[in-house]
Every structure is written in structure tokens, then in C-alpha cells.
Amino acid sequence: MKALFTSLLLLLLAGCSTGLRIDRDHVSANQDNRIQFVVLHYTNASLERSLALLTHGEVSSHYLIGDGPATVYQLVDESRRAWHAGDSQWDGRTWLNSTSIGIEIVNPGFTDTPQGRVWHPYSEAQIQSLIALLKDIVKRNGIQPRYIVGHSDIAPLRKQDPGPLFPWKRLADAGLGVWPNANAVAQQQAWFASNPPSIVWYQQQLARFGYAVSQTGELDEATRHVLAAFQMRFRPQRFDGQPDAQTAAMLQVLNRMR
CATH class of the missing domain: 3.40.80.10 (Peptidoglycan recognition protein-like)
Structure with missing residues (x-):
């Protein structure tokens, strides 16, 4: 009798230890992959x-x-x-x-x-x-x-x-990144050569593309570093961090692609 009672008690404890039930029938639409x-x-x-x-x-x-x-x-x-x-x-x-x-x-x-x-x-x-x-x-x-x-x-x-x-x-x-269309860049470059944008414009466009850049309106050291990073990626022949018509054209074309 004692052995039977012990067995029943152990079964009861085992049931308690695994008694968590999770209902997975209701899935939220507000989610995405952690890896982005x-x-x-x-x-x-x-x-x-x-x-x-x-x-x-x-x-x-x-x-x-x-x-x-x-x-x-x-x-x-x-x-x-x-x-x-x-x-x-x-x-x-x-x-x-x-x-x-x-x-x-x-x-x-x-x-x-x-x-x-x-x-x-x-x-x-x-x-x-x-x-x-x-x-x-x-x-x-x-x-x-x-x-x-x-x-x-x-x-x-x-x-x-x-x-x-x-x-x-x-x-x-190969579909693993973005790149500006050369003809579109050439057209925009000709316009920017006669209409150079302000530093505020560059900072806004760089931020829109994804870079972290303070909107100071000044060509400060941080802005030059960000410009150089952009140029190194899309115009590696010259990445001096200085604004110019070609850099402006590439920025505009890429942001329009978004």
C-alpha cells in the first residue's frame, strides 16, 4: 500500500513539473526576422x-x-x-x-x-x-x-x-546590394555641377541613405568621414570626404531608388 501511494505521488509531481501548456494558435502579424x-x-x-x-x-x-x-x-x-x-x-x-x-x-x-x-x-x-x-x-x-x-x-x-x-x-x-545607374548619375552630375547643394543637403541625403550623420550644416570632421565612407563604397577612385557634383548625383540617384 505504501509503495502504491509513493508511486501515485511521484506521478502527481511529474505531472506538475510538466504541466505548462502553451497555446500557439494565435500568431501576431506584427513581427519580423531578428536578423536584418x-x-x-x-x-x-x-x-x-x-x-x-x-x-x-x-x-x-x-x-x-x-x-x-x-x-x-x-x-x-x-x-x-x-x-x-x-x-x-x-x-x-x-x-x-x-x-x-x-x-x-x-x-x-x-x-x-x-x-x-x-x-x-x-x-x-x-x-x-x-x-x-x-x-x-x-x-x-x-x-x-x-x-x-x-x-x-x-x-x-x-x-x-x-x-x-x-x-x-x-x-x-548579383542582387546583393545597391548601385546607382550610371546614366542617371551622369545626368544629375551635370545639373549639380551648376547647382551645388548645401552641406545640409548632403547631411540629409546621407542620413536618408542610412548613415549616422549630425545635421549641423557644417562640413565638420564627422561629415567628412561619412562622405568618405560613401565615396569609398561607390567611387573608390577618390574618397577624400569632399562634396562634389558626382557624389551628390550618386546620393540622389540611390535615394530615389529607395
């Missing part, structure tokens, strides 16, 4: 050093693309937050670690020489691996092409990666 951005970086280090830093250092990323061969390493599950963006902002959203997937690409970045700064190119194999990886990530997460950005876009005052040799147009041609 992909942020691209170069490592400024060798593959061996990059793996060490990204797995045992203070920073991390979801993926790393090696060099020779361009192996794709997954270092952090996409459901978890990686520490790759830092103090960042894009399109009004801040601290993008929580809402982004970070991809690091093994690349030295740049070398300063007596003749000036020399930037290092990405290999064809790396770009092919990146495009394949991005297509998979974008498809699974429903990420908008304009939300594939560089570290220099989301933190222009302190970062320059993935640098001026990164092939943004090639990504855009």
Missing part, C-alpha cells in the same frame, strides 16, 4: 591569426572566409550574437551586433609605404565564396539588399573595412 543586416569586414590579419582572434579574442563573427583556399568557416551560430560591429548605426538602428550577421574576410587591409597607402585586393575565390554565402543568408533571413553593408558604413568615424578594393558593384549585380 549583414556587415562585411576584412580581418587585417592572416588566416591563422584571424581564427585565433575570432575564436578566443574579444571579438567574433558568424563567418570567416579564408584565403587560399577560400574556405568558409562558421564560428558563431546565426541564432546567437557575435561581437563584430561595436558602436554602430545604420538606417536609425544602433548597436548592430544584435540584429546582424558578421562576415570577416581574410585580407591585410592596407600597407602604408613611403609612396602612400597601398590597399590589398580580394581574391576571385574569396568573392565567389562570399557571393554564395550571402545568397544563402539573404534567402533564409529575407534581408533587403540595401542592408548588406560594410563596417565603414555603420562606423565611418573609426572603421575603413572592407576598403576601396571591395567589389560592391559586383555584389549589387
